[in-house]
Amino acid sequence: xxxxxxxxxxxxxxxxxxxxxxxxxxxxxxxxxxxxxxxxxxxxxxxxxxxxxxxxxxxxxxxxxxxxxx
Amino acid sequence: xxxxxxxxxxxxxxxxxxxxxxxxxxxxxxxxxxxxxxxxxxxxxxxxxxxxxxxxxxxxxxxxxxxxxx
Amino acid sequence: xxxxxxxxxxxxxxxxxxxxxxxxxxxxxxxxxxxxxxxxxxxxxxxxxxxxxxxxxxxxxxxxxxxxxx
Amino acid sequence: xxxxxxxxxxxxxxxxxxxxxxxxxxxxxxxxxxxxxxxxxxxxxxxxxxxxxxxxxxxxxxxxxxxxxx
Amino acid sequence: xxxxxxxxxxxxxxxxxxxxxxxxxxxxxxxxxxxxxxxxxxxxxxxxxxxxxxxxxxxxxxxxxxxxxx
Amino acid sequence: xxxxxxxxxxxxxxxxxxxxxxxxxxxxxxxxxxxxxxxxxxxxxxxxxxxxxxxxxxxxxxxxxxxxxx
Amino acid sequence: xxxxxxxxxxxxxxxxxxxxxxxxxxxxxxxxxxxxxxxxxxxxxxxxxxxxxxxxxxxxxxxxxxxxxx
Amino acid sequence: xxxxxxxxxxxxxxxxxxxxxxxxxxxxxxxxxxxxxxxxxxxxxxxxxxxxxxxxxxxxxxxxxxxxxx
Amino acid sequence: xxxxxxxxxxxxxxxxxxxxxxxxxxxxxxxxxxxxxxxxxxxxxxxxxxxxxxxxxxxxxxxxxxxxxx
Amino acid sequence: xxxxxxxxxxxxxxxxxxxxxxxxxxxxxxxxxxxxxxxxxxxxxxxxxxxxxxxxxxxxxxxxxxxxxx
Amino acid sequence: xxxxxxxxxxxxxxxxxxxxxxxxxxxxxxxxxxxxxxxxxxxxxxxxxxxxxxxxxxxxxxxxxxxxxx
Amino acid sequence: xxxxxxxxxxxxxxxxxxxxxxxxxxxxxxxxxxxxxxxxxxxxxxxxxxxxxxxxxxxxxxxxxxxxxx
Numbered sequence: 001x002x003x004x005x006x007x008x009x010x011x012x013x014x015x016x017x018x019x020x021x022x023x024x025x026x027x028x029x030x031x032x033x034x035x036x037x038x039x040x041x042x043x044x045x046x047x048x049x050x051x052x053x054x055x056x057x058x059x060x061x062x063x064x065x066x067x068x069x070x
Numbered sequence: 071x072x073x074x075x076x077x078x079x080x081x082x083x084x085x086x087x088x089x090x091x092x093x094x095x096x097x098x099x100x101x102x103x104x105x106x107x108x109x110x111x112x113x114x115x116x117x118x119x120x121x122x123x124x125x126x127x128x129x130x131x132x133x134x135x136x137x138x139x140x
Numbered sequence: 141x142x143x144x145x146x147x148x149x150x151x152x153x154x155x156x157x158x159x160x161x162x163x164x165x166x167x168x169x170x171x172x173x174x175x176x177x178x179x180x181x182x183x184x185x186x187x188x189x190x191x192x193x194x195x196x197x198x199x200x201x202x203x204x205x206x207x208x209x210x
Numbered sequence: 211x212x213x214x215x216x217x218x219x220x221x222x223x224x225x226x227x228x229x230x231x232x233x234x235x236x237x238x239x240x241x242x243x244x245x246x247x248x249x250x251x252x253x254x255x256x257x258x259x260x261x262x263x264x265x266x267x268x269x270x271x272x273x274x275x276x277x278x279x280x
Numbered sequence: 281x282x283x284x285x286x287x288x289x290x291x292x293x294x295x296x297x298x299x300x301x302x303x304x305x306x307x308x309x310x311x312x313x314x315x316x317x318x319x320x321x322x323x324x325x326x327x328x329x330x331x332x333x334x335x336x337x338x339x340x341x342x343x344x345x346x347x348x349x350x
Numbered sequence: 351x352x353x354x355x356x357x358x359x360x361x362x363x364x365x366x367x368x369x370x371x372x373x374x375x376x377x378x379x380x381x382x383x384x385x386x387x388x389x390x391x392x393x394x395x396x397x398x399x400x401x402x403x404x405x406x407x408x409x410x411x412x413x414x415x416x417x418x419x420x
Numbered sequence: 421x422x423x424x425x426x427x428x429x430x431x432x433x434x435x436x437x438x439x440x441x442x443x444x445x446x447x448x449x450x451x452x453x454x455x456x457x458x459x460x461x462x463x464x465x466x467x468x469x470x471x472x473x474x475x476x477x478x479x480x481x482x483x484x485x486x487x488x489x490x
Numbered sequence: 491x492x493x494x495x496x497x498x499x500x501x502x503x504x505x506x507x508x509x510x511x512x513x514x515x516x517x518x519x520x521x522x523x524x525x526x527x528x529x530x531x532x533x534x535x536x537x538x539x540x541x542x543x544x545x546x547x548x549x550x551x552x553x554x555x556x557x558x559x560x
Numbered sequence: 561x562x563x564x565x566x567x568x569x570x571x572x573x574x575x576x577x578x579x580x581x582x583x584x585x586x587x588x589x590x591x592x593x594x595x596x597x598x599x600x601x602x603x604x605x606x607x608x609x610x611x612x613x614x615x616x617x618x619x620x621x622x623x624x625x626x627x628x629x630x
Numbered sequence: 631x632x633x634x635x636x637x638x639x640x641x642x643x644x645x646x647x648x649x650x651x652x653x654x655x656x657x658x659x660x661x662x663x664x665x666x667x668x669x670x671x672x673x674x675x676x677x678x679x680x681x682x683x684x685x686x687x688x689x690x691x692x693x694x695x696x697x698x699x700x
Numbered sequence: 701x702x703x704x705x706x707x708x709x710x711x712x713x714x715x716x717x718x719x720x721x722x723x724x725x726x727x728x729x730x731x732x733x734x735x736x737x738x739x740x741x742x743x744x745x746x747x748x749x750x751x752x753x754x755x756x757x758x759x760x761x762x763x764x765x766x767x768x769x770x
Numbered sequence: 771x772x773x774x775x776x777x778x779x780x781x782x783x784x785x786x787x788x789x790x791x792x793x794x795x796x797x798x799x800x801x802x803x804x805x806x807x808x809x810x811x812x813x814x815x816x817x818x819x820x821x822x823x824x825x826x827x828x829x830x831x832x833x834x835x836x837x838x839x840x
Contacts, residue, residue: 005309008290008340010498012554018160020088023117024124029495029557031122040124042115045182047163049203052171054164054180060498063119064292067309075379078360078410080218082274090158093187094194099215099277101192110194112185130218133189134362137379145799148780148830152636152694169635169697200638204782207799220358222414228440230298233327234334239355239417241332250334252325255462257443259483262451264444264460270358273329285519288500288550300438303467304474311472320474322465343469344502347519368650370578373607374614381612390614392605395672397653399693402661404654404670413609425589428570428620430708432764449705449767480708484572487589508720510788513817514824521822530824532815535742537723539763542731544724544740553819565729568710568760580648583677584684591682600684602675623679624712627729640778642834659775659837690778718790745812747793749833752801754794754810 005067006038014058019045022059036066075137076108084128089115092129106136145207146178152200159185162199176206215277216248224268229255232269246276285347286318294338299325302339316346355417356388364408369395372409386416425487426458434478439465442479456486495557496528504548509535512549526556565627566598574618579605582619596626635697636668644688649675652689666696705767706738714758719745722759736766775837776808784828789815792829806836 013026023042031037043060083096093112101107113130153166163182171177183200223236233252241247253270293306303322311317323340363376373392381387393410433446443462451457463480503516513532521527533550573586583602591597603620643656653672661667673690713726723742731737743760783796793812801807813830 003296003305004294005306006292006294008292010290010500010552011557012496012498014494014496016493020090020127020160023127025493026495027119027124028122031119037119037122040117040119042117047180047182049167049171049177049180052168052177054167057160057163062290067291073366073375074364075376076362076364078362080220080272080360081277082216082218084214084216086213090160090197093197095213096215097189097194098192101189107189107192110187110189112187132360137361143786143795144784145796146782146784148782150638150640150692150780151697152638154634154636156633165633166635202780207781220360220412221417222356222358224354224356226353230300230337230440233337235353236355237329237334238332241329247329247332250327250329252327257460257462259447259451259457259460262448262457264447267440267443283506283515284504285516286502286504288502290500300440300477303477307469307474308472311469317469317472320467320469322467342500347501370580370617370650373617377609377614378612381609387609387612390607390609392607397670397672399657399661399667399670402658402667404657407650407653423576423585424574425586426572426574428572430570430710430762431767432706432708434704434706436703445703446705482570487571510720510790510827513827517819517824518822521819527819527822530817530819532817537740539727539731539737539740542728542737544727547720547723563716563725564714565726566712566714568712570710580650580687583687587679587684588682591679597679597682600677600679602677622710627711640780640832641837642776642778644774644776646773655773656775720790747810747812749797749801749807749810752798752807754797757790757793 006064007067008062008064009034010043010060010062012058012060014056016056019057019059022057023061026059026061027063030063034063034065036068037063038066039064076134077137078132078134079104080113080130080132082128082130084126086124086126089127089129092127093131096129096131097133100133104133104135106138107133108136109134146204147207148202148204149174150183150200150202152198154196154198156196159197159199162197163201166199166201167203170203174203174205176208177203178206179204216274217277218272218274219244220253220270220272222268222270224266226266229267229269232267233271236269236271237273240273244273244275246278247273248276249274286344287347288342288344289314290323290340290342292338292340294336296336299337299339302337303341306339306341307343310343314343314345316348317343318346319344356414357417358412358414359384360393360410360412362408362410364406366406369407369409372407373411376409376411377413380413384413384415386418387413388416389414426484427487428482428484429454430463430480430482432478432480434476436476439477439479442477443481446479446481447483450483454483454485456488457483458486459484496554497557498552498554499524500533500550500552502548502550504546506546509547509549512547513551516549516551517553520553524553524555526558527553528556529554566624567627568622568624569594570603570620570622572618572620574616576616579617579619582617583621586619586621587623590623594623594625596628597623598626599624636694637697638692638694639664640673640690640692642688642690644686646686649687649689652687653691656689656691657693660693664693664695666698667693668696669694706764707767708762708764709734710743710760710762712758712760714756716756719757719759722757723761726759726761727763730763734763734765736768737763738766739764776834777837778832778834779804780813780830780832782828782830784826786826789827789829792827793831796829796831797833800833804833804835806838807833808836809834
């Protein structure tokens with residue numbers, strides 16, 4: 001309703017499948033320990049290469065969640 | 071051929087499926103009212119989270135289209 | 141073992157399918173001529189539009205590979 | 211319901227009073243000709259100085275509004 | 281005395297009144313659970329619009345606080 | 351006099367001659383359909399190469415113009 | 421009349437009251453020793469916190485002034 | 491093995507000796523309370539000056555550590 | 561010979577002719593009052609528009625010059 | 631036809647005449663050893679000053695060229 | 701006590717030894733002509749190479765000092 | 771003498787000792803295969819942590835060298 005405060009925490013989600021899945025993996029892992037996760041914002045996308053192919057994607061994500069008691 | 075001018079407009083495409091689809095949705099919606107859409111450039115990728123999972127992706131996109139009469 | 145030096149080269153991978161596939165295409169092409177490709181980092185994502193739909197995605201990627209003899 | 215597309219337009223709001231008021235002035239002016247204005251994002255803050263005092267503030271603002279028919 | 285380490289956490293403060301108040305609200309809320317809050321740094325300023333007027337301001341703020349035991 | 355609002359629109363001006371001319375071409379084209387064009391700001395400068403020479407310059411420009419009725 | 425040159429100097433204005441006042445304080449102090457101050461541009465906004473509240477705001481400002489004799 | 495998630499936290503390490511030592515101090519302090527610290531990334535380097543000499547260096551560092559249970 | 565210190569000052573050069581000339585004008589004006597000007601670095605390029613044409617270019621330039629006695 | 635990969639290499643072109651000519655000089659030199667040069671993108675513009683005048687312009691340019699065999 | 705204004709000036713410190721020493725050299729040189737130097741902030745780090753080794757480091761530094769009479 | 775063209779290549783130098791040494795290692799390795807290396811420019815500084823201490827520093831460096839025949 002009024003003057004809510006949010007906290008933003010940064011995570012890196014990973015996946016061998018692709019960027020979307022790395023984001024989903026990261027968000028779902030973060031939501032296990034954070035309540036009221038509300039939005040995310042993608043930062044840098046990096047990845048590892050092995051034997052000439054993409055092994056996994058690493059997506060840095062800022063995750064916003066509402067603080068309680070405010 | 072000569073000295074064409076382009077206009078660039080910014081949109082935000084969304085999709086529950088992923089980033090590629092959010093881009094496609096945004097471009098297709100923009101092309102309904104803009105002629106000569108030629109290229110796009112992805113900006114910030116954000117999204118909403120609900121019940122600990124990604125609800126939808128929001129992709130900010132600059133869309134370039136050629137101006138006529140030039 | 142120690143004090144390795146890496147080189148970083150920039151490529152643009154493309155695909156009509158999506159961003160992940162453009163990255164994979166670019167990395168696999170780069171790995172044909174570079175040895176010891178180790179990681180990548182995504183830069184700008186752009187694309188071409190034709191008849192109101194995304195024709196292909198163009199993803200600029202920095203590719204890091206270890207230099208030998210060090 | 212889903213896959214909404216938004217457009218983002220950039221304006222510069224001005225005010226002799228301060229930054230908040232320059233934002234409010236810009237948003238209210240923009241809302242006269244745009245429907246469904248939903249959010250804004252502040253860019254560069256500049257201003258003019260006259261006789262050694264701030265004459266007015268100029269705040270560049272990106273304004274997002276939902277496109278209809280989607 | 282020497283070699284202190286600080287932690288920086290990111291919050292988003294909000295207010296219907298303006299940017300200064302959104303910062304104050306965020307800092308005061310953060311200081312309820314963090315000790316030794318020392319400085320802040322403003323990031324992105326965004327906001328929500330309703331019925332053509334600014335409904336509230338959302339100010340992203342990095343908050344620095346000294347870690348104990350060092 | 352007071353509290354004027356400006357709109358900023360982005361264009362890409364082009365020219366085979368050089369950057370200054372690409373800017374002039376873009377501004378003159380934009381001024382055909384926009385009234386009260388007041389200032390510009392240069393963004394990214396790109397270009398096409400053909401047979402080993404610059405074929406044309408493409409200069410992205412933000413164009414500011416005053417909105418009427420305010 | 422033409423081909424004027426401006427100098428840009430960076431200051432940090434401060435105020436316990438808020439960002440607007442910190443800008444006004446900085447500009448007024450700068451104008452005591454600089455002639456022909458013409459415009460300003462806000463950079464980073466930081467501040468000090470004491471006992472869980474904002475103690476003062478620190479606003480970095482680029483100040484432009486016209487050089488004489490040109 | 492797969493789909494690990496990392497968290498990134500920001501600290502400021504300090505030292506009167508130099509930048510490398512400020513980084514080492516910060517990392518060692520952070521590792522006292524965080525498990526699985528894996529990598530770091532240097533941000534802004536600032537410092538305090540006293541009597542015309544550098545008193546200490548302040549190095550902002552993002553620290554990445556693996557989350558367990560994933 | 562060794563450990564020279566340079567100062568960097570920011571100016572805005574202007575010209576109705578184009579960007580190169582605006583840079584030359586600014587550098588030549590700055591060199592009237594600064595000794596040992598050594599290099600420059602171009603920042604933002606802006607300009608004024610009048611009656612639908614570019615009236616003059618404004619080029620922000622960082623100018624580096626060697627300090628004496630060191 | 632499809633899934634082409636491009637490489638991007640960075641050069642610095644120079645000229646005593648101006649920015650456009652520095653770009654042309656750099657592109658023409660690069661095209662002597664690179665095939666299929668397709669586009670360029672201007673980065674930082676710097677220069678040397680001698681006796682109070684611009685001695686030469688140095689323009690950093692990213693040059694994109696298509697890789698064969700793909 | 702209150703509403704102090706600071707000025708920020710940019711210098712480039714150099715040293716054949718390393719980055720820390722280049723910063724110290726620059727700060728000490730600046731402090732010879734500026735009073736109340738209070739803090740610094742490191743910008744770009746560059747350097748010259750000769751015969752395949754680093755000849756000297758050049759560190760761009762913003763130096764903040766308090767203005768008197770405020 | 772005139773219109774020289776330079777190439778800029780990006781490397782990552784590493785060292786367990788510190789940032790300066792990582793730069794020196796990278797430059798010396800690069801100079802084994804590149805002629806006329808002239809300057810460098812430091813980008814991102816990262817590193818690996820093991821058992822709570824910095825294991826090695828990784829410094830991304832742009833290396834500029836003059837092209838022959840021009």
